[in-house]
Amino acid sequence: MTTRLEPAVQPVRAARPAPAGHANAVLVAALLLSMLTIGIAAWAAWLTIEVAEAGPWRIVLGAATIGVVVLAVLTLVPVARGFRERGRCLRAFAADDVVVGRAARYRATHAGWLAMGYCLPVLVIAVFTLFLLANDHAVQSTFFDTAFMAQSLGDILVAFWQNVQIAVLAEAFVLVWGLVIALARLLPGDAGRPIRWLATVYVDTFRAIPSIIVIYLVGFGLPLAQVPFFSDLSPLWAAVLALTLTYGAYVAEVYRSGIDGVHWSQVAASRSLGLSYGKTMRFVVVPQAVRRVTPPLLNDFIGLQKDTALVTVIGTVDAFTQAKIYSSNYFNLSSVTVVAILFIIITIPQTRFVDRLLERDARKQRAKG
Structure with a gap:
């Protein structure tokens, strides 16, 4: 009788995790990127000091670019911290302490990504500096001639007041006109169908036509056609009318989305209490809708301010028109750069304010569950 031998069952062992994993690749990439950033920043600093004209401007530019070099060197700090955590990870895995090893590996990887994240903006600044210095700093002298910018600033600020006036007046009219169009698009019943169609055609038409064409048609077309009252409008009021017509279509859609977002039970409850459709909209729906659409309204107004x-196409002496006069007389575009900076100054605070409103609304929604 033969005895059958059963093969021995080998115990299955869990696969031993890689000690450093992809932390090695991340740290090496971060180190290489940091060295590249330091090299380009140092090159930009050296060229700035060499190319810039002697005097205070060279001192300012030199200090700024040296500061960029210092920031580039500081990107090595998280890289060094990452390699230190990598060593801790290897020692922990060698001692079979998997928990400590994985934690150290995560910190090493995070430090590498952190270094690369800080390298990118410094690298962008250094490359932009090299761009300004290209062709014997021709770009810098064409777009960022500080002496010429200071010379044109006063007249451009006076003309920029026209832009501010047009924007404020147009925004006030757009708020009312857009709400009227939105309510027209939402009129109920068969009697309101023709008005809904008319409002829809208006919105679709003016959202399709570029703003510059509307401005041109209103600014030149109405006086040419001798339309009563409208033909006597000044360029400022013609611009306000054109922007109101254009942005009224966009804002009407923003209002309509806010009104549609109010729950139907609000309307049902109001009508059950005996309120008419008009009073329901006035006292119940529209106030809630306006609060909801404030951030997108502000976004549209930022676009209106830029437009x-x-x-300038209808002869209004705004900031851009004044800048073009300077640039054509002196063959330099630094005055146009001044206009761009002014728009940035008035736009960025509004953009950050919109972001805060959106964040606040998001917190409220999360709190409500």
């Missing part, structure tokens, strides 16, 4: 530069 005030288009009124």
Whole structure:
């Protein structure tokens, strides 16, 4: 009788995790990127000091670019911290302490990504500096000639007041006109169908036509056609009318989305209490809708403020028109850069304010569950 031998069952062992994993690749990439950033920043600093004209401007530019070099060197700090955590990870895995090893590996990887994240903006600044210095700093002298910018600033600020006036007036009219169009698109019943169609055609038409064409048609077409009252409008009021017509279509859609977002039970409860459709909209729906659409309304108004530069086509002496006069007389575009900076100054605070409103609304929604 033969005895059958059963093969021995080998115990299955868990696969031993890689000690450093992809932390090695991340740290090496971060180190290489940091060295590249330091090299380009140092090159930009050296060229700036060499190319810049002697005097205070060279001192300012030199200090700024040296500061960029210092920031580039500081990107090595998280890289060094990452390699230190990598060593701790290897020692922990060698001692079979998997928990400590994995934690150290995560910190090493995070430090590498952190270094690369800080390298990118410094690298962008250094490359932009090299761009300004290209062709014997021709770009810098064409777009960022500080002496010429200071010379044109006063007249451009006076003309920029026209842009501010047009934007404020147009925004006030757009708020009312857009709400009227939105309510027209939402009129109920068969009797309101023709008005809904008319409002829809208006919105679709003016959202399709570029703003500059509307401004041109209103600014030149109405006086040419001798339309009563409208033909006597000044360029400022013609620009306000054109921007109101254009942005009224966009804002009407924003209002309509806010009104549609109010729960139908609000309307049902109001109508059950005996309120008419008009009073329901006035006292219940519209106030809630306006609060909801404030951030997108502000976004549209930021676009409207930028489009005030288009009124130059109808002869309004705004900031862009004044800058073009300077640039054509002196063959330098630094005055146009001043206009861009002014728009940035008035736009960025509004953009950050919109972000805060959106964040606040998001917190409220999360709190409500």
